[in-house]
Amino acid sequence: MQLSPSLTQLIEALRCQPGIGPKSAQRIAFHLLERDRQGGKQLGQALTKAMTVVGHCQSCRTFTEQAQCDICASTKRQDSGLLCVVESPTDVLAIEQTGQYQGVYFVLMGHLSPIDGIGPKEIGLDILENKLQQGGINEVILATNPSVEGETTAHFIAELCHKYQVNASRIAHGIPVGGELDLVDGMTLMHAFTGRRTVSQL
Amino acid sequence: MQLSPSLTQLIEALRCQPGIGPKSAQRIAFHLLERDRQGGKQLGQALTKAMTVVGHCQSCRTFTEQAQCDICASTKRQDSGLLCVVESPTDVLAIEQTGQYQGVYFVLMGHLSPIDGIGPKEIGLDILENKLQQGGINEVILATNPSVEGETTAHFIAELCHKYQVNASRIAHGIPVGGELDLVDGMTLMHAFTGRRTVSQL
Numbered sequence: 001m002q003l004s005p006s007l008t009q010l011i012e013a014l015r016c017q018p019g020i021g022p023k024s025a026q027r028i029a030f031h032l033l034e035r036d037r038q039g040g041k042q043l044g045q046a047l048t049k050a051m052t053v054v055g056h057c058q059s060c061r062t063f064t065e066q067a068q069c070d071i072c073a074s075t076k077r078q079d080s081g082l083l084c085v086v087e088s089p090t091d092v093l094a095i096e097q098t099g100q101y102q103g104v105y106f107v108l109m110g111h112l113s114p115i116d117g118i119g120p121k122e123i124g125l126d127i128l129e130n131k132l133q134q135g136g137i138n139e140v141i142l143a144t145n146p147s148v149e150g151e152t153t154a155h156f157i158a159e160l161c162h163k164y165q166v167n168a169s170r171i172a173h174g175i176p177v178g179g180e181l182d183l184v185d186g187m188t189l190m191h192a193f194t195g196r197r198t199v200s201q202l
Numbered sequence: 203m204q205l206s207p208s209l210t211q212l213i214e215a216l217r218c219q220p221g222i223g224p225k226s227a228q229r230i231a232f233h234l235l236e237r238d239r240q241g242g243k244q245l246g247q248a249l250t251k252a253m254t255v256v257g258h259c260q261s262c263r264t265f266t267e268q269a270q271c272d273i274c275a276s277t278k279r280q281d282s283g284l285l286c287v288v289e290s291p292t293d294v295l296a297i298e299q300t301g302q303y304q305g306v307y308f309v310l311m312g313h314l315s316p317i318d319g320i321g322p323k324e325i326g327l328d329i330l331e332n333k334l335q336q337g338g339i340n341e342v343i344l345a346t347n348p349s350v351e352g353e354t355t356a357h358f359i360a361e362l363c364h365k366y367q368v369n370a371s372r373i374a375h376g377i378p379v380g381g382e383l384d385l386v387d388g389m390t391l392m393h394a395f396t397g398r399r400t401v402s403q404l
Binding site for chain 1: 205209212215216218219221226228232238244246247248251252255265266268271272290291292295
């Protein structure tokens with residue numbers, strides 16, 4: 001049996017999304033057609049609108065509809081002198097959810113990967129260099145992922161910071177809070193040992 | 203941190219779909235914005251189009267863009283004299299995938315449920331009654347789900363078939379092929395016993 005072309009097209013388009021397999025795609029399409037056509041139209045409009053209007057913050061490169069995102073526009077945040085470098089806008093969300101960090105961000109939208117043709121310019125390091133040159137930043141916190149590419153990127157940005165006499169720090173990697181030592185992988189355990197800190201005397 | 207309004211709206215609209223939680227919704231939205239804006243626009247268009255153009259087959263009530271679906275339009279299918287009654291268009295897909303059934307379908311788009319105000323008219327039994335009256339159907343195969351509502355609906359349609367002297371049969375319920383007897387629930391086991399068949403002598 002051939003499904004109607006529009007329905008096939010919809011299921012195909014849904015199936016390409018992360019976390020949605022062929023069965024889920026079919027389930028969503030039939031659910032919308034059977035029970036929620038209005039919701040389906042709204043989702044369609046939300047998609048089209050978001051893909052069109054959401055751009056990048058000219059200051060930190062995260063997603064925003066304005067020229068500058070809310071965080072970059074806040075003078076309190078700018079005055080903190082802290083700048084946190086992350087790989088993706090979802091990292092910004094994760095850090096913001098802790099409620100502890102009060103500085104601004106810089107979103108690379110990726111990491112250095114010469115093999116894929118991603119050099120310093122592709123991840124906006126020219127914009128970051130301008131920021132460092134302009135001054136007003138006391139410390140750059142490098143929060144890229146602890147992968148080979150993330151570490152390389154962090155190292156590259158640290159060099160850039162030294163050039164402009166700005167402190168650079170790397171977030172700590174080690175045993176997750178609540179994690180069990182024997183269940184943690186070797187790489188994390190190694191990081192936990194090299195990153196050990198002196199316990200101050202009571 | 204406040205996400206941009208269009209992005210929040212998109213994540214909310216995705217989150218309402220079956221099988222997509224808040225994390226998946228966020229992941230899909232960011233994936234589309236970061237890597238596949240064109241795909242996002244296409245998905246939006248596919249949704250809007252499907253919600254608008256996909257209607258019901260006037261003959262069997264399944265989803266189609268034409269007045270009649272491919273199965274109902276096939277004279278070979280119509281000549282078989284078999285009509286299979288199912289609850290939803292996904293059931294049609296499942297049966298078609300076996301490749302064994304060569305008759306037409308009738309899709310109820312639900313089941314009888316007086317408590318929710320779903321009577322015979324809401325599940326199109328007036329259309330089915332017309333079909334039975336017109337003749338040309340030798341056997342109605344009742345393939346509604348083995349739930350209380352599904353059984354009631356099957357029973358109701360069987361009565362209707364008797365009224366017009368059309369044979370009605372119910373699909374077999376029992377142990378799934380490859381299933382283990384001690385892992386099957388009591389209700390299925392009971393069905394397997396009541397539905398037992400005489401083994402013919404060799």
